[in-house]
Amino acid sequence: MTNYGLVIDQERCIGCQACAVSCKQENNVPMGQFWNRVLTEGGEKMDTPSGGYPEDGGSGSLDMQYQPTACQHCENAPCVKVCPVNATYTRDDGIVEIDYDKCIGCRYCMAACPYNARVFNWDEPEHMPEGGTGDVEERPQGVVEKCTFCSHRVDEGLDPACVVNCPADARIFGDLDDESSTVSKYIDKYETDQLLEDRGTDPKTHYISGEMSPGRPQTSDKMESELDDVSPWSDGDDVPSDGDDSAGGESSGGHHSVSGDEVPRVPSVKSGGDD
Amino acid sequence: MAEKTESSRVAIPSFSGKGKLWIGLLVVLMAAGLAAWGYQLTMGLIATGMRNVFSWGLYIMMFVLFVGLSAGGLIISSAPKFFHSHRYEGFARLGVLVSLACIIVAGLLILPDIGRPGRIYQFFTSPDLRSPMVWDFGVVLLYGLLNLWYLWLLTRRDLAARGSSLALGVKDTEAGRERDRTLMFWTAAVALPTAVALHSVTGWIFATQIGRGDWFSPLVAPVFIAKALVSGLGLLLIVSVLADRYTNFEVDREELTSLGKILGIFLAFHVVYLLAAERLPHAWADHFEFWAIMSNFLIGDSVYFWLWTVVGGAVPLAMLALPSLRKRVSVIFTASVLAVVGTMFEGIRLVFTGYEVANIDSAPGISLGGEYTGITTNIWATAGAYTPTVVEIAVTLGIIAFGALIVTLGLKYVPIQRVDAEPSYAADGGKQDQ
Ligand code: SF4
Numbered sequence: 001m002t003n004y005g006l007v008i009d010q011e012r013c014i015g016c017q018a019c020a021v022s023c024k025q026e027n028n029v030p031m032g033q034f035w036n037r038v039l040t041e042g043g044e045k046m047d048t049p050s051g052g053y054p055e056d057g058g059s060g061s062l063d064m065q066y067q068p069t070a071c072q073h074c075e076n077a078p079c080v081k082v083c084p085v086n087a088t089y090t091r092d093d094g095i096v097e098i099d100y101d102k103c104i105g106c107r108y109c110m111a112a113c114p115y116n117a118r119v120f121n122w123d124e125p126e127h128m129p130e131g132g133t134g135d136v137e138e139r140p141q142g143v144v145e146k147c148t149f150c151s152h153r154v155d156e157g158l159d160p161a162c163v164v165n166c167p168a169d170a171r172i173f174g175d176l177d178d179e180s181s182t183v184s185k186y187i188d189k190y191e192t193d194q195l196l197e198d199r200g201t202d203p204k205t206h207y208i209s210g211e212m213s214p215g216r217p218q219t220s221d222k223m224e225s226e227l228d229d230v231s232p233w234s235d236g237d238d239v240p241s242d243g244d245d246s247a248g249g250e251s252s253g254g255h256h257s258v259s260g261d262e263v264p265r266v267p268s269v270k271s272g273g274d275d
Numbered sequence: 276m277a278e279k280t281e282s283s284r285v286a287i288p289s290f291s292g293k294g295k296l297w298i299g300l301l302v303v304l305m306a307a308g309l310a311a312w313g314y315q316l317t318m319g320l321i322a323t324g325m326r327n328v329f330s331w332g333l334y335i336m337m338f339v340l341f342v343g344l345s346a347g348g349l350i351i352s353s354a355p356k357f358f359h360s361h362r363y364e365g366f367a368r369l370g371v372l373v374s375l376a377c378i379i380v381a382g383l384l385i386l387p388d389i390g391r392p393g394r395i396y397q398f399f400t401s402p403d404l405r406s407p408m409v410w411d412f413g414v415v416l417l418y419g420l421l422n423l424w425y426l427w428l429l430t431r432r433d434l435a436a437r438g439s440s441l442a443l444g445v446k447d448t449e450a451g452r453e454r455d456r457t458l459m460f461w462t463a464a465v466a467l468p469t470a471v472a473l474h475s476v477t478g479w480i481f482a483t484q485i486g487r488g489d490w491f492s493p494l495v496a497p498v499f500i501a502k503a504l505v506s507g508l509g510l511l512l513i514v515s516v517l518a519d520r521y522t523n524f525e526v527d528r529e530e531l532t533s534l535g536k537i538l539g540i541f542l543a544f545h546v547v548y549l550l551a552a553e554r555l556p557h558a559w560a561d562h563f564e565f566w567a568i569m570s571n572f573l574i575g576d577s578v579y580f581w582l583w584t585v586v587g588g589a590v591p592l593a594m595l596a597l598p599s600l601r602k603r604v605s606v607i608f609t610a611s612v613l614a615v616v617g618t619m620f621e622g623i624r625l626v627f628t629g630y631e632v633a634n635i636d637s638a639p640g641i642s643l644g645g646e647y648t649g650i651t652t653n654i655w656a657t658a659g660a661y662t663p664t665v666v667e668i669a670v671t672l673g674i675i676a677f678g679a680l681i682v683t684l685g686l687k688y689v690p691i692q693r694v695d696a697e698p699s700y701a702a703d704g705g706k707q708d709q
């Protein structure tokens with residue numbers, strides 16, 4: 001069985017917010033809402049450290065780390081268990097997703113999620129530009145929404161947008177049930193934590209801290225499992241493993257099978273990578 | 276009384292000028308509530324004070340209160356029946372009527388809280404049996420129907436005797452009354468566990484949540500039962516005193532005092548015992564010195580805590596504990612009001628403890644989906660904050676007014692008081708003077 005998970009290397013993360021922004025644009029997230037946030041662990045404010053500068057010439061105590069935070073896709077997901085109408089459910093591949101046509105907007109799942117990963121459309125969702133962005137249809141007023149691990153991309157064999165767009169290669173997506181996947185290997189090899197482990201939700205998002213990992217090995221938009229003949233482990237992490245990657249990413253971007261004629265909203269012809 | 280052969284009477288034979296004014300007031304409140312709900316439906320829940328961190332507000336707080344309030348009447352009328360006693364018989368019908376009104380109010384309060392009320396039918400078509408909300412939906416529905424059935428069962432022979440169409444064709448016969456008494460016993464036998472289930476399940480909505488501070492506690496369900504006993508009996512006493520004052524309904528003073536005493540016992544159990552049981556382990560585990568443990572145990576922190584324990588607990592308890600004070604109707608009335616208000620603030624406090632603090636509160640925090648009205652101007656927050664808006668208050672008052680209307684109409688159309696006790700009842704000696 002496939003069981004998708006995410007590894008975030010906090011040692012690699014540079015706090016650039018690229019994942020937060022690409023998530024917002026890829027998933028057409030309304031104004032005033034974020035599915036993915038880059039939090040600063042340290043001072044009171046964003047991008048500020050805790051502790052002090054070594055004024056006396058001794059060693060300082062400044063400390064800061066970034067913690068990108070979105071839905072953790074819990075194994076024992078309380079949000080799934082509380083949803084009275086089965087609108088929130090776990091897919092066969094482990095992704096926790098919401099059926100927006102079923103959601104009655106009771107917000108019990110928001111009370112249940114210990115990570116505050118869910119947002120509710122309190123009013124008519126507003127988009128900038130008005131037509132919306134990205135490849136996902138907008139959600140109506142009165143329902144709860146959250147990170148889907150970009151299930152629409154995963155279904156096409158592509159990594160989530162935040163993973164592809166991380167310039168520090170700090171996000172690695174893959175199959176936790178496959179022992180040879182990079183995520184499984186990193187969880188095995190590096191010191192990883194899950195957020196609020198004591199709550200017993202068993203998140204499928206794991207954070208590396210301590211020793212830095214080599215990061216996401218492939219530069220392709222494709223998921224690791226789609227890169228059959230390329231062994232990402234054999235070449236260095238900076239070597240593009242596949243020359244025609246961007247072309248491949250683009251063509252698959254062109255025939256997204258997401259239904260509805262208003263999607264994709266992005267022009268099918270575009271320059272650069274899929275972002 | 277003017278009636279000769281009837282064994283019961285309604286509390287309001289016809290509405291006086293004042294009565295019409297009261298109904299008028301309720302209708303105005305209901306219309307305002309409906310208008311506010313209409314406004315909220317077009318605007319979305321942005322019209323409320325709720326936002327992403329603090330995602331349940333006044334509607335749920337009042338839902339919790341009214342579920343609790345619905346307990347008193349049914350328990351006071353069914354517990355004695357179950358033990359084949361005729362004690363508090365004078366409160367039985369009024370009690371069930373009040374319970375029915377409260378559970379209807381509680382159920383209606385959920386509607387405006389739902390983001391897409393048009394999809395509520397999915398509770399039937401696509402339920403997830405793991406969800407405590409599904410359990411609660413079921414038990415609230417069952418409890419409401421049970422109350423309706425019980426009220427009708429208690430009064431149908433009298434309704435028939437009065438020729439009321441509400442008897443639905445039932446005849447007033449001696450054999451029928453005999454059979455009804457058996458039915459009442461069995462209804463009582465079902466009603467009591469249903470009431471326990473109702474309050475426990477409502478408590479479990481909160482108590483199952485690992486993500487929300489103090490919610491996750493096995494004590495929540497028993498506390499909900501205690502809260503229901505306190506506030507439910509409190510409300511029944513309030514309504515009885517008011518009905519005694521403004522309608523032809525008459526309360527037996529002795530029974531009123533006796534119920535006041537029971538309220539005192541419920542209060543002592545709830546506020547003194549359960550509270551201590553909940554607080555001591557935390558205080559002990561968190562502090563080292565004896566006095567630090569004691570002061571943390573005895574002295575709470577938030578305003579809600581004090582509103583609840585002192586105003587809603589200690590003061591009414593003291594009033595009801597003194598026999599000389601307890602005899603006065605005004606004292607019982609005031610103590611009951613305080614007990615209900617205290618329970619209300621306890622419910623508010625529970626919701627606040629869940630949402631006030633975010634488990635992960637690093638900057639910039641959580642996106643709110645709109646700013647906290649009047650509190651911040653940006654969309655980020657690292658903690659929860661909530662003040663209800665005028666819209667929420669208007670909708671809530673409208674629904675409560677509907678409940679009050681149910682009770683008022685019940686007093687008019689349902690024979691709420693037995694006038695001439697039947698032989699079996701007379702033996703009890705409780706209320707022959709009526
Ligand atoms: S992080 Fe929250 S929303 Fe995501 S699966 Fe866990 S409980 Fe559900």
Ligand code: SF4
Pocket residue numbers: 082083084085086087088098102103104105106107108109110143144
């Ligand atoms: S708000 Fe929607 S997804 Fe969340 S518990 Fe209610 S119905 Fe389920």
